[in-house]
Amino acid sequence: MAKSKNKITLHKKVWCKVRYYQQLHNLSNHDLAAYLGVSERTLLEYDKDAKNITLGKLENFLLSEGLELDELLAS
Numbered sequence: 001m002a003k004s005k006n007k008i009t010l011h012k013k014v015w016c017k018v019r020y021y022q023q024l025h026n027l028s029n030h031d032l033a034a035y036l037g038v039s040e041r042t043l044l045e046y047d048k049d050a051k052n053i054t055l056g057k058l059e060n061f062l063l064s065e066g067l068e069l070d071e072l073l074a075s
Contacts, residue, residue, distance in 0.1 A: 015050035017072050018061065024075070025065075035064040 022032050033040045036057045046053055062069060 011050040011053060015046050021075055035061045
């Protein structure tokens with residue numbers, strides 16, 4: 001069975017949910033970068049390829065927003 005080249009990775013799915021949450025809650029790129037512990041430029045890199053986002057960075061964001069992972073993924 002051949003793999004689909006258009007398959008969306010787990011990293012990308014999670015990153016899309018983070019960006020969606022950001023839009024819904026009117027978070028600035030500055031605030032989102034601070035919650036993740038990265039620079040604003042890194043956010044743009046994640047938009048291109050989210051493979052470098054770590055669980056630790058994601059956990060920082062979730063804790064700062066008072067979210068659980070399943071809540072983020074359900075939005």
